Amino acid sequence: xxxxxxxxxxxxxxxxxxxxxxxxxxxxxxxxxxxxxxxxxxxxxxxxxxxxxxxxxxxxxxxxxxxxxxxxxxxxxxxxxxxxxxxxxxxxxxxxxxxxxxxxxxxxxxxxxxxxxxxxxxxxxxxxxxxxxxxxxxxxxxxxxxxxxxxxxxxxxxxxxxxxxxxxxxxxxxxxxxxxxxxxxxxxxxxxxxxxxxxxxxxxxxxxxxxxxxxxxxxxxxxxxxxxxxxxxxxxxxxxxxxxxxxxxxxxxxxxxxxxxxxxxxxxxxxxxxx
Amino acid sequence: xxxxxxxxxxxxxxxxxxxxxxxxxxxxxxxxxxxxxxxxxxxxxxxxxxxxxxxxxxxxxxxxxxxxxxxxxxxxxxxxxxxxxxxxxxxxxxxxxxxxxxxxxxxxxxxxxxxxxxxxxxxxxxxxxxxxxxxxxxxxxxxxxxxxxxxxxxxxxxxxxxxxxxxxxxxxxxxxxxxxxxxxxxxxxxxxxxxxxxxxxxxxxxxxxxxxxxxxxxxxxxxxxxxxxxxxxxxxxxxxxxxxxxxxxxxxxxxxxxxxxxxxxxxxxxxxxxxxxxxxxxxxxxxxxxxxxxxxxxxxxxxxxx
Numbered sequence: 001x002x003x004x005x006x007x008x009x010x011x012x013x014x015x016x017x018x019x020x021x022x023x024x025x026x027x028x029x030x031x032x033x034x035x036x037x038x039x040x041x042x043x044x045x046x047x048x049x050x051x052x053x054x055x056x057x058x059x060x061x062x063x064x065x066x067x068x069x070x071x072x073x074x075x076x077x078x079x080x081x082x083x084x085x086x087x088x089x090x091x092x093x094x095x096x097x098x099x100x101x102x103x104x105x106x107x108x109x110x111x112x113x114x115x116x117x118x119x120x121x122x123x124x125x126x127x128x129x130x131x132x133x134x135x136x137x138x139x140x141x142x143x144x145x146x147x148x149x150x151x152x153x154x155x156x157x158x159x160x161x162x163x164x165x166x167x168x169x170x171x172x173x174x175x176x177x178x179x180x181x182x183x184x185x186x187x188x189x190x191x192x193x194x195x196x197x198x199x200x201x202x203x204x205x206x207x208x209x210x211x212x213x214x215x216x217x218x219x220x221x222x223x224x225x226x227x228x229x230x231x232x233x234x235x236x237x238x239x240x241x242x243x244x245x246x247x248x249x250x251x252x253x254x255x256x257x258x259x260x261x262x263x264x265x266x267x268x269x270x271x272x273x274x275x
Numbered sequence: 276x277x278x279x280x281x282x283x284x285x286x287x288x289x290x291x292x293x294x295x296x297x298x299x300x301x302x303x304x305x306x307x308x309x310x311x312x313x314x315x316x317x318x319x320x321x322x323x324x325x326x327x328x329x330x331x332x333x334x335x336x337x338x339x340x341x342x343x344x345x346x347x348x349x350x351x352x353x354x355x356x357x358x359x360x361x362x363x364x365x366x367x368x369x370x371x372x373x374x375x376x377x378x379x380x381x382x383x384x385x386x387x388x389x390x391x392x393x394x395x396x397x398x399x400x401x402x403x404x405x406x407x408x409x410x411x412x413x414x415x416x417x418x419x420x421x422x423x424x425x426x427x428x429x430x431x432x433x434x435x436x437x438x439x440x441x442x443x444x445x446x447x448x449x450x451x452x453x454x455x456x457x458x459x460x461x462x463x464x465x466x467x468x469x470x471x472x473x474x475x476x477x478x479x480x481x482x483x484x485x486x487x488x489x490x491x492x493x494x495x496x497x498x499x500x501x502x503x504x505x506x507x508x509x510x511x512x513x514x515x516x517x518x519x520x521x522x523x524x525x526x527x528x529x530x531x532x533x534x535x536x537x538x539x540x541x542x543x544x545x546x547x548x549x550x551x552x553x554x555x556x557x558x559x560x561x562x563x564x565x566x567x568x569x570x571x572x573x574x575x576x577x578x579x580x581x
Binding site for chain 2: 007009010011013014017018020021022023024025027028031041042043044084088089091092094095098099100101103107110114115116117118119120121122123124125126127129131142143145146147149153168172178181182203207209210213214224225228229232239242243246249250253254256257261264265
C-alpha cells in the first residue's frame with residue numbers, strides 16, 4: 001500500500017518536474033534547430049527540417065566570429081580571476097585559522113562585509129579610471145577576483161581547521177620557511193576544497209553579466225553573457241540563432257556539472273548543517 | 276618541591292613565548308596583504324567613497340556638493356521610489372518561496388522515491404545556466420500571444436495573463452522565474468540539513484505513534500533550522516541586489532513597474548546621473564544591512580538557544 005503510494009508520488013513528481021524544469025531546455029534546443037521563420041513562431045514543436053548545423057556555423061560566423069572571441073575573453077577572465085581568487089583567499093583563510101592575533105576579528109568583519117555589502121558601482125568605475133584599468137580585461141579580472149574573495153575565504157578557513165597543526169610543526173622543524181610551508185605542504189592538502197571553489201566560482205564568473213556590463217562595456221571585447229545580451233536586440237527576427245547562442249553558452253557549465261557534480265553540491269551546501 | 280614547580284612554570288613561560296615567536300615567523304601577517312590590497316582598492320575604497328559621491332552632482336571629472344538632494348529626489352520621484360518598494364517585494368517573495376518550495380522538494384527527495392537522482396539533477400541544473408539565457412528563454416515561453424504557456428492555457432479555455440508585459444504581473448513573473456532558477460540551491464541546502472538529522476528521532480517518534488505530518492512538524496522542521504537560516508540569508512542577499520534577470524526580461528518595464536534599486540542604479544548611470552546612481556547604491560547598501568544584520572543575529576541566536 002505504502003509502496004504503491006510512493007510509486008505514485010514518484011511518477012507524479014517526475015512528470016511535473018519534466019514539464020517545469022525540462023520543457024524550457026528542450027525548447028531552447030528545438031528552437032536552436034529550426035529555420036528562422038518557424039523559430040519566430042515560438043512554438044514548442046519539432047522543427048520541420050533540422051537546421052542545427054547551419055545555425056551553429058551561422059552563429060559562429062556572425063560578425064567575424066564575435067561569439068568565438070567572446071568565448072576566448074570569457075575563458076581568460078574566468079581562468080585568471082579564479083586563480084587569483086583561490087591563491088589569495090587560501091592565504092587569508094589559512095592565516096585566519098592558524099594564527100591567533102588581534103587582527104582576526106577585524107579580518108573576519110571585513111570578510112562578512114564583503115559577503116553582504118553590494119558593491120558600489122560608479123565609485124568602482126571611478127577607481128578603475130584613476131588607475132587606468134577601466135574598460136580593460138585586467139581591470140575586470142581584478143574586480144571579479146575581489147568580489148569572490150569573501151566566499152572563498154570562509155570555505156578555506158573551515159577546511160584548514162581539519163588539517164592537523166602537527167604537520168606545520170614538522171615542516172618547520174625540517175626547516176621550511178612560511179612560503180615553503182604554505183605552498184608545498186598546506187596548499188596541496190587543500191585540494192578537495194580548491195576543486196569545489198574553482199568549480200563554483202568558475203560557473204559564477206562565466207555566467208556573470210552585471211560586472212562585465214559595468215566594467216568592460218562595449219561590443220568588441222565583450223564576454224559571452226554580454227554578447228548574448230546584445231544579440232537579444234540585434235536578432236529579433238532570428239530566434240533560431242539567438243537560442244543557438246544560449247545553447248552554446250550553456251555547454252561549459254553543463255560539462256562542469258557532469259564532471260564535478262559532487263564538488264558543486266558540496267560547495268553550495270557548505271554551512272547548511274552548521275549554519 | 277616548590278623549586279621544581281617554579282622551574283616548570285618558567286619552562287612553560289618560555290615555551291609560550293617561543294610558540295608565539297614561531298607563530299609570528301611561521302604565519303606571517305603579510306599573508307593578508309595581497310588579498311587586503313585588492314579588497315581595499317576595489318571594494319573598500321569605492322564603498323566608502325560612495326557615501327561622499329552620493330551627496331554630490333557628479334560627472335566623474337568634477338563634483339559639486341548638493342547635500343541630501345539625490346536622496347530627496349530618489350524618494351520623491353515615483354519612478355525611483357517604486358524601485359525601493361519593488362526591491363523589498365522581490366527579495367521577500369523570492370526568498371519566502373524558496374524556503375517553502377525548497378523544503379517541500381527536499382522532504383520529497385529524501386524520501387524513498389522513484390527517480391530520486393534524476394529529480395535532484397533536474398531541479399539543480401537551472402542554477403548553472405546563464406541568467407541572461409534563462410531570461411530570454413522565458414521571455415519567449417511567456418510571450419502573451421505566441422508563447423508556449425499561453426497557447427497551452429488557451430487550449431484549456433483560459434486566457435493567460437500578459438506576464439512580463441502587464442504592469443500588475445511583471446514583477447511577480449520575474450520573481451517566479453528567479454525561484455525557478457534558484458530553487459535548486461535551496462533544495463540542496465535543505466537536503467543536506469535533513470540528511471544530518473539522526474534517523475533515531477524518527478524511529479522513536481514512529482514508536483510513539485506519530486504520523487508523517489507530526490514527524491515533519493516536530494522533528495524535521497525544528498532541526499533543519501540552520502538550513503533554513505542559510506537559505507533565507509543566501510536568497511535575501513541575492514534577491515535584494517538582483518539585477519541581471521530583471522534586465523534580461525523586462526528591463527524594469529513596462530514603464531518602471533518592475534524596476535528595483537539595482538536597475539535604477541544602472542539606468543541613472545547610463546543617463547549620466549552618477550551622483551544619483553551612487554545614492555541608489557548607498558540606499559541599497561542601507562536596505563541590505565538593515566535587513567541582513569538583525570536577521571542573521573536573530574537566526575543565529577535561535578540556534579544557540581536550542
